[in-house]
Amino acid sequence: MPEPLSQETISREIAELAARSDGGDHPSRDYPPYRSSGLRHPHRPLVAPPEAYAELRGPVFGASDVTPLDADLTRQHPGEPLGERITVTGRVVDRDGRPVRGQLVEVWQANASGRYPHQRDQHPAPLDPNFTGTGRCLTDDDGRYAFTTIKPGAYPWKNHVNAWRPAHIHFSVFGTAFAQRLVTQMYFPGDPLFPYDPILQSVTDDKARERLVAAYDHELSRPEWSLGYRWDIVLDGPSATWMEEGR
Amino acid sequence: MRPTPSQTVGPFYGYALPFRGGGDLVPPGHPGAVSVHGYVYDGAGDPVPDALLEFWQADEAGNLDGRPGSMRRDDVDGSFAGRDGVTFTGFARVATDLGGHWTLRTVRPGGPPYIAVCVFARGLLHHLYTRVYLEDAGDALLTSLPADRRATLVAAPERDGVFRFDVRLQGEGETVFLDLG
Numbered sequence: 364m365p366e367p368l369s370q371e372t373i374s375r376e377i378a379e380l381a382a383r384s385d386g387g388d389h390p391s392r393d394y395p396p397y398r399s400s401g402l403r404h405p406h407r408p409l410v411a412p413p414e415a416y417a418e419l420r421g422p423v424f425g426a427s428d429v430t431p432l433d434a435d436l437t438r439q440h441p442g443e444p445l446g447e448r449i450t451v452t453g454r455v456v457d458r459d460g461r462p463v464r465g466q467l468v469e470v471w472q473a474n475a476s477g478r479y480p481h482q483r484d485q486h487p488a489p490l491d492p493n494f495t496g497t498g499r500c501l502t503d504d505d506g507r508y509a510f511t512t513i514k515p516g517a518y519p520w521k522n523h524v525n526a527w528r529p530a531h532i533h534f535s536v537f538g539t540a541f542a543q544r545l546v547t548q549m550y551f552p553g554d555p556l557f558p559y560d561p562i563l564q565s566v567t568d569d570k571a572r573e574r575l576v577a578a579y580d581h582e583l584s585r586p587e588w589s590l591g592y593r594w595d596i597v598l599d600g601p602s603a604t605w606m607e608e609g610r
Numbered sequence: 611m612r613p614t615p616s617q618t619v620g621p622f623y624g625y626a627l628p629f630r631g632g633g634d635l636v637p638p639g640h641p642g643a644v645s646v647h648g649y650v651y652d653g654a655g656d657p658v659p660d661a662l663l664e665f666w667q668a669d670e671a672g673n674l675d676g677r678p679g680s681m682r683r684d685d686v687d688g689s690f691a692g693r694d695g696v697t698f699t700g701f702a703r704v705a706t707d708l709g710g711h712w713t714l715r716t717v718r719p720g721g722p723p724y725i726a727v728c729v730f731a732r733g734l735l736h737h738l739y740t741r742v743y744l745e746d747a748g749d750a751l752l753t754s755l756p757a758d759r760r761a762t763l764v765a766a767p768e769r770d771g772v773f774r775f776d777v778r779l780q781g782e783g784e785t786v787f788l789d790l791g
């Protein structure tokens with residue numbers, strides 16, 4: 364029997380890789396502290412295609428794809444979900460700061476107890492009959508999205524013994540080019556689980572990692588109703604030269 | 611501005627991202643319809659049951675403008691209404707099944723002779739791009755690759771209108787993944 368994998372071992376690996384950070388914006392696909400990455404990252408370097416067409420354009424979504432209720436995760440069932448009601452809003456922009464307009468933003472998250480309505484989630488925490496935890500909306504002309512939901516709970520997972528994910532909301536975002544596609548996770552400020560989590564720590568650059576953490580914004584909180592968080596999203600690539608030269 | 615870092619899609623996207631008919635860009639029996647299917651494999655050669663593939667392509671005339679309606683909603687109860695059966699949106703999304711298998715039904719893209727693919731999976735911290743060519747188009751990317759690597763991007767005809775395309779994330783026969791940065 365192999366030794367159970369301890370947090371101490373994972374934390375040591377996290378520290379070693381942080382010390383060797385190349386300052387990149389994205390995680391390395393080969394990040395051993397996240398054990399599942401082991402067999403699921405390419406060994407060969409990525410190939411820059413001499414030319415790209417479809418990747419410089421992207422799918423479009425519109426009024427038919429989203430209903431207004433989709434952006435309020437607290438109103439998808441007859442009753443109110445349990446938990447701390449929050450709003451999350453921000454802008455989707457490209458690397459030049461230009462708003463991404465009319466594009467689809469999708470979110471999914473655990474309920475307040477840290478449980479997903481997915482049969483593979485075996486966390487012995489209660490499901491909430493009044494909360495599914497999925498939402499979608501289109502960005503407005505300023506690139507802005509907004510969701511009303513409840514604050515998700517932390518949850519355990521099997522990466523190592525006593526592994527817990529910090530509370531997070533999964534985001535899926537489209538840009539104007541397919542090459543700008545982003546799937547990521549938004550975290551909540553000051554979560555004590557940050558240093559222990561190999562998924563968040565896979566972003567080894569401190570400044571880049573901070574960009575995954577929303578800001579609490581008291582101006583966005585609504586009296587007697589909800590707490591407000593702000594989180595802006597900057598989509599990467601394709602580089603300006605790609606777009607201009609159509610390489 | 612510095613970009614927002616990527617994070618894995620994780621294991622639990624299945625109730626949020628896939629949608630009914632997500633892989634059916636055209637209805638059954640559509641003239642000129644082709645089916646493309648295959649498996650996603652990990653570095654041990656095992657099928658990956660929790661990967662999500664997205665496809666984006668030109669229509670038959672080579673138009674890359676795209677159309678809304680991939681995820682059409684029912685305004686009465688908010689459920690997925692499905693595609694309208696007429697509009698070609700150019701976008702498809704398919705989760706692998708428990709056996710690691712996926713299927714796409716589409717038409718041959720006009721213009722650029724490939725279907726762009728984006729791969730997400732539990733364990734994959736940053737998505738990967740590749741391309742499906744329905745035949746060896748001999749374009750600039752394919753001709754730049756050695757033969758064995760080139761072959762990973764070309765779907766194999768199985769029978770009339772049916773093509774096989776496997777995605778190998780790592781190791782022997784590893785798929786060519788693209789740097790679009």
Ligand SMILES: [Fe+3]
Nearest residue numbers: 531533620622
């Ligand atoms: Fe999660």
